[in-house]
Amino acid sequence: MLVFHNDRHALHHGRHEMFRGQLVPCFEVPARADYVLQEVRSRGLGPVQGAPDAPLEVFERIHAPRYLQFLSTAWQEWVALDPSNAERDALPSYWPIRTFRSDVLPASFPARMGLFSYDAGSPITAGTWEAARQGASCAVAGARSLLQGERCAFVLTRPPGHHAGHDFFGGYCFLNNGAIAAQVLRDGGLQRVAVLDIDYHHGNGTQAIFYERADVFFASVHGDPHTEYPYYLGYADERGAGAGLGCNLNLPLPRGTGFDRWRQAMADALQAIAAWRAEALVVSLGLDTFAGDPIAGFTLAGDDYLRIGEDLAAAGLPTLFVFEGGYAVAEVGVNAVNVLEGFAQRAR
Amino acid sequence: MLVFHNDRHALHHGRHEMFRGQLVPCFEVPARADYVLQEVRSRGLGPVQGAPDAPLEVFERIHAPRYLQFLSTAWQEWVALDPSNAERDALPSYWPIRTFRSDVLPASFPARMGLFSYDAGSPITAGTWEAARQGASCAVAGARSLLQGERCAFVLTRPPGHHAGHDFFGGYCFLNNGAIAAQVLRDGGLQRVAVLDIDYHHGNGTQAIFYERADVFFASVHGDPHTEYPYYLGYADERGAGAGLGCNLNLPLPRGTGFDRWRQAMADALQAIAAWRAEALVVSLGLDTFAGDPIAGFTLAGDDYLRIGEDLAAAGLPTLFVFEGGYAVAEVGVNAVNVLEGFAQRAR
Ligand SMILES: [Zn+2]
Ligand SMILES: [Zn+2]
Numbered sequence: 001m002l003v004f005h006n007d008r009h010a011l012h013h014g015r016h017e018m019f020r021g022q023l024v025p026c027f028e029v030p031a032r033a034d035y036v037l038q039e040v041r042s043r044g045l046g047p048v049q050g051a052p053d054a055p056l057e058v059f060e061r062i063h064a065p066r067y068l069q070f071l072s073t074a075w076q077e078w079v080a081l082d083p084s085n086a087e088r089d090a091l092p093s094y095w096p097i098r099t100f101r102s103d104v105l106p107a108s109f110p111a112r113m114g115l116f117s118y119d120a121g122s123p124i125t126a127g128t129w130e131a132a133r134q135g136a137s138c139a140v141a142g143a144r145s146l147l148q149g150e151r152c153a154f155v156l157t158r159p160p161g162h163h164a165g166h167d168f169f170g171g172y173c174f175l176n177n178g179a180i181a182a183q184v185l186r187d188g189g190l191q192r193v194a195v196l197d198i199d200y201h202h203g204n205g206t207q208a209i210f211y212e213r214a215d216v217f218f219a220s221v222h223g224d225p226h227t228e229y230p231y232y233l234g235y236a237d238e239r240g241a242g243a244g245l246g247c248n249l250n251l252p253l254p255r256g257t258g259f260d261r262w263r264q265a266m267a268d269a270l271q272a273i274a275a276w277r278a279e280a281l282v283v284s285l286g287l288d289t290f291a292g293d294p295i296a297g298f299t300l301a302g303d304d305y306l307r308i309g310e311d312l313a314a315a316g317l318p319t320l321f322v323f324e325g326g327y328a329v330a331e332v333g334v335n336a337v338n339v340l341e342g343f344a345q346r347a348r
Numbered sequence: 349m350l351v352f353h354n355d356r357h358a359l360h361h362g363r364h365e366m367f368r369g370q371l372v373p374c375f376e377v378p379a380r381a382d383y384v385l386q387e388v389r390s391r392g393l394g395p396v397q398g399a400p401d402a403p404l405e406v407f408e409r410i411h412a413p414r415y416l417q418f419l420s421t422a423w424q425e426w427v428a429l430d431p432s433n434a435e436r437d438a439l440p441s442y443w444p445i446r447t448f449r450s451d452v453l454p455a456s457f458p459a460r461m462g463l464f465s466y467d468a469g470s471p472i473t474a475g476t477w478e479a480a481r482q483g484a485s486c487a488v489a490g491a492r493s494l495l496q497g498e499r500c501a502f503v504l505t506r507p508p509g510h511h512a513g514h515d516f517f518g519g520y521c522f523l524n525n526g527a528i529a530a531q532v533l534r535d536g537g538l539q540r541v542a543v544l545d546i547d548y549h550h551g552n553g554t555q556a557i558f559y560e561r562a563d564v565f566f567a568s569v570h571g572d573p574h575t576e577y578p579y580y581l582g583y584a585d586e587r588g589a590g591a592g593l594g595c596n597l598n599l600p601l602p603r604g605t606g607f608d609r610w611r612q613a614m615a616d617a618l619q620a621i622a623a624w625r626a627e628a629l630v631v632s633l634g635l636d637t638f639a640g641d642p643i644a645g646f647t648l649a650g651d652d653y654l655r656i657g658e659d660l661a662a663a664g665l666p667t668l669f670v671f672e673g674g675y676a677v678a679e680v681g682v683n684a685v686n687v688l689e690g691f692a693q694r695a696r
Contacts, residue, residue: 016369018468020429020458021439023371081368091369094467095443098450099513099556100580104573110368111579119442120366120468165447208447225452231459232448 001344002145003040003048004138006157009033011127014172015089018120026123027295027327028172033158036323039333040156045340048156051141053133058140061183062176062209064167066105070116071132071174074124077109089123118170118230122159132159132174139177142320143184146280151347152319154285154340155181160324162203162284163230171201171230178284178322179209182216185280185320191215194278194317196269197222198308199286199324200296202234202250206284212242217249217276219269220284221262223297224252247276255297259304262289263311270315281317287326287335294327305335309342319343349692350493351388351396352486354505357381359475362520363437366468374471375643375675376520381506384671387681388504393688396504399489401481406488409531410524410557412515414453418464419480419522422472425457437471466518466578480507480522487525490668491532494628499695500667502688503529508672510551510632511578519549519578526632526670527557530564533628533668539563542626542665544617545570546656547634547672548644550582550598554632560590565597565624567617568632569610571645572600595624603645607652610637611659618663629665635674635683642675653683657690667691 010033014026040048056068078090092114096102106112113124135157142155161178163171178195185193195210197203197220210216225234240248249272251265273281287305288296312319321340326332358381362374388396404416426438440462444450454460461472483505490503509526511519526543533541543558545551545568558564573582588596597620599613621629635653636644660667669688674680 018366018439018441020433020441021436021471085368088369091366093366093368093469094518094578095445096580097443097445097466097516100466100552102446102580104580104583106579107574108579115580118445118448121441123369168445170442204448226455230442231454231456232444232450232452232463235452
């Protein structure tokens with residue numbers, strides 16, 4: 001299985017995130033991807049390769065130009081505010097919720113940072129843009145490999161992507177790698193592309209990006225947003241809107257859900273994707289469904305990830321895996337590669 | 349001049365707020381109101397009195413019941429999450445900006461805290477609800493004194509109110525005292541009530557509450573939101589909507605503005621209020637226009653506040669002053685009472 005590895009991912013290395021009134025060390029750390037790469041190598045998956053820089057125009061198919069412009073200079077603006085900021089991650093402090101405007105681009109950098117985000121847990125660091133951009137380039141390259149006939153490929157990158165929206169970051173995500181990949185598949189000639197999000201957390205960004213579109217089906221199995229992040233999206237009654245009505249499927253599950261019930265939900269999602277006649281599948285591959293995950297609440301075990309890979313292969317679609325969450329750092333490599341190996345063995 | 353003093357204000361005493369990626373000590377501290385009360389007493393303004401608890405139904409004329417319900421139990425829910433939270437203020441970490449839902453009330457307390465707020469700078473403490481509620485009760489009592497024929501009164505309370513919206517807190521504000529007072533004036537029989545906000549920061553909450561109403565005119569003189577908090581509202585092109593079109597007047601001024609230009613802007617606001625034929629005036633009295641304010645950028649001097657009071661008296665309307673911002677703590681008392689004394693002398 002082709003593996004597109006973001007070799008600049010470690011340039012994004014946040015120090016702190018806000019959690020319940022305190023600044024705590026970031027959960028989303030470079031070691032996550034390093035463990036996955038090590039496992040990919042030790043189990044002989046591959047080849048592992050990089051990706052050429054994709055032009056911004058490709059990202060602009062998904063993200064607002066003013067948002068990309070903001071991200072590309074955010075760190076420089078942050079340090080320009082105060083040279084001592086170089087020692088400190090950039091975190092926003094205010095946000096334009098209901099009754100506020102989002103149409104005006106304030107001159108203030110901290111205000112723009114809030115305009116383009118939705119949480120205080122996703123620090124912008126000196127290398128965030130470089131890391132995110134290269135990761136999205138890997139997603140582009142991965143999607144193109146499918147267009148060229150590959151049965152499957154794996155985009156091994158961080159920061160993750162599925163919480164990032166058309167014009168906002170949050171949930172550790174800056175560029176929506178999965179959405180960008182789905183769009184590349186569409187722009188490469190496929191008519192119907194599905195995104196299946198199996199991260200513990202609902203992929204609010206991906207859902208919102210495609211919510212009114214009939215050409216991309218979004219399905220997600222995730223922790224019930226009543227109690228789980230991102231809380232404000234991911235409910236079962238969200239079925240798409242306008243032309244996209246019926247092209248969105250949320251399958252929230254209660255905290256504590258184990259593999260049997262989870263597997264049935266993924267089967268339901270795959271059935272809906274098959275009924276919709278998808279031509280290709282992008283899998284937002286989060287591993288935070290694992291029982292040992294420090295910020296999630298399902299109880300999947302290591303071997304379950306082999307079964308997930310097999311089930312996904314059985315769907316029979318060209319499949320691009322995009323690495324998302326998973327914060328049990330020492331196990332995330334084994335669990336991710338279990339999915340890929342389960343897939344590869346069944347797909348053979 | 350009757351002074352309605354919130355004798356429970358010190359129950360709200362935040363420890364930290366988020367500012368540019370760090371938790372810093374709160375600017376909005378109990379000493380602010382204490383300095384004003386001391387100056388009121390030493391200059392013989394008064395009498396100083398408290399206020400009976402207003403029933404929640406009065407606040408529900410302005411605020412959403414589900415928001416008041418949230419505030420009333422927020423601290424208990426925060427501590428129930430984790431007993432060690434008793435030593436730590438409650439601050440939210442995520443917010444439902446565009447594409448997210450606000451109609452669902454999540455079971456998660458931190459999620460509801462984000463749903464009902466717009467910044468990470470307004471900590472909820474053990475006594476926040478008690479303090480805010482008593483402050484709003486003082487605003488109710490102040491408005492009722494005008495209905496009973498008083499020429500003017502002063503609501504001396506904190507936390508301030510003008511950033512609080514129909515269903516959100518932020519900008520150190522929880523209950524919108526000025527908006528509640530304006531509504532009491534309306535419900536007491538006045539047909540046309542004006543709110544004039546002269547705090548350094550735009551009164552986004554008050555504006556949003558009355559934006560589509562023709563019976564309350566909102567005017568504000570404030571720092572240009574392109575560079576000044578709250579950034580996402582307060583621009584000159586916001587003139588009201590629907591029935592309220594033409595009943596909203598924003599006069600943003602650049603950072604560094606001095607008294608002459610500021611005074612002309614307030615004169616323009618008063619002229620618009622007179623032309624609209626307001627029957628009473630609520631003044632959101634922020635003193636952070638002072639040159640020495642640590643989080644603002646105008647350059648008003650102490651004596652200028654006497655002139656402001658005189659100009660307000662010359663408008664000839666029953667007037668309720670409601671204390672808002674002002675963070676040059678040692679000077680805030682003199683400056684506030686200068687406004688009141690300037691008003692009282694001219695109104696005599
Ligand atoms: Zn996740
Ligand atoms: Zn202010």
